[in-house]
Amino acid sequence: MDGSTAAEGLGALRDGFAGQRMLVTPRSLVREALTLPVTSRLLVTDAGVFPHAARHGRSRVSGAEQHVVLVCTDGAGWCRTPAGTEVVGRGDAVLLLAGEAHEYGADAEDPWTLWWFHVLGGDAAELVSAGHQASGGPVAHLRDAAPVASLVSQVIDGLDAGTRAGTLQATGAAFHALTQVVATGRRSPGPSLSPVERALEHLRATSPRRTPVASLAAMVGLSTSRLGALFREHVGVSPNAYQSQLRMARARELLDSTDLAVAAVASACGFDDPLYFSRQFARVHGVAPSAYRGRTR
Incomplete structure (x- = not known):
């Protein structure tokens, strides 16, 4: 599942994927955070990563209670809103407004790896709306999704801390991720960085925090062994x-x-x-x- 408490219709087609991480903030803490400075404007309620999420899907006939942000770093899927149906591929981000009907799902032959979070607040609504305007709809084609996925991983880490400081970390990373999508999203796909280049950008951006190789590989859409081989070939080290x-x-x-x-x-x-x-x-x-x-x- 993608962590929403506002699921209708089909719901998740499959619950649980190998290597997944999923954090859901208790709703009592969400209500408290929405009364505080900073988090009253933008608050992450749920976040996670689903690697190679075969048969994953969600249908919400009345939309979600929160704005939903999806980032595809491998494979493919699709998204349907009142504006129509769009293919979602590697390097795409999907921004779904709260309360708007939508469906999405993984491609049957090449299921996506999805980094995602749900967010509330006035700043979140403005950023999601700005993303729609910049890319002409809910799907934004990013030149490089790795920096955004890197920020989502920081959102997950912040929620995982379970502290007020962690919540603020998640808020900051989510704000940065949304601004990245608004600033770099395009109406049509374009050339992208190689997986190794995307991995290098993530490591430089998040150092000195160490990223497990399995997480790094999922972020750029490769197996751990393939990423290791390409690193040694192009960088000279693991x-x-x-x-x-x-x-x-x-x-x-x-x-x-x-x-x-x-x-x-x-x-x-x-x-x-x-x-x-x-x-x-x-x-x-x-x-x-x-x-x-x-x-x-």
Whole structure:
């Protein structure tokens, strides 16, 4: 299912997909958040990712209670609204206004991988409406869906935290995702970045937070083994090794340009254990972080 509490008609054709993540905010917390600053204007109520979602579909004859945002990073599907039926392909985003009748479903032969969230609030309504105007309907063709899917993954992480700070993180990421769709969505498909280029953009945008290779592969529409092979071919290292390089590059930057303690540098680079960070830094650079910093001081 896609997490909505406003489902009618067919509902989900299948409940549960291998590798899926789905977060649903308790409605009592939704009601509270809608009375608070920031989240009263834009609030994510549900979010998730459905990899290769065979037989997935939803029909709502009275629409959903929330605005619905879908991002397809692999495979294909379709969407039907009062304006007509449109094919949804890799790199497309679908924006559905609350209260508007709609149906959507995965392609039978090539089912989509779908990143999605539901959102409430005045800012959300304005952004979804602006997206419709920019792309001429509910389906926006993105040159590169990976940055938007990356933001949806941050929405999911924010909801997963289960804290007020996590809710604000989800709100910020959802706002950014919607503005990306409005700013980059087109009326017709165009050339897109390669899967490896999309993966690299996501890793650069989200570093130092580490992205599991399985999640990264789902985001760009590849199997984990295929993504690993393409990474080694085009980048020269594995996805995990590339993420380590990004973290170490950030560590060098902070050691060179700030007076942060080594423990603070470790934390800023995504390492919970300063000793482990120091060992990894020394393994890569041949010297400990403190010695690296002292080489020019």
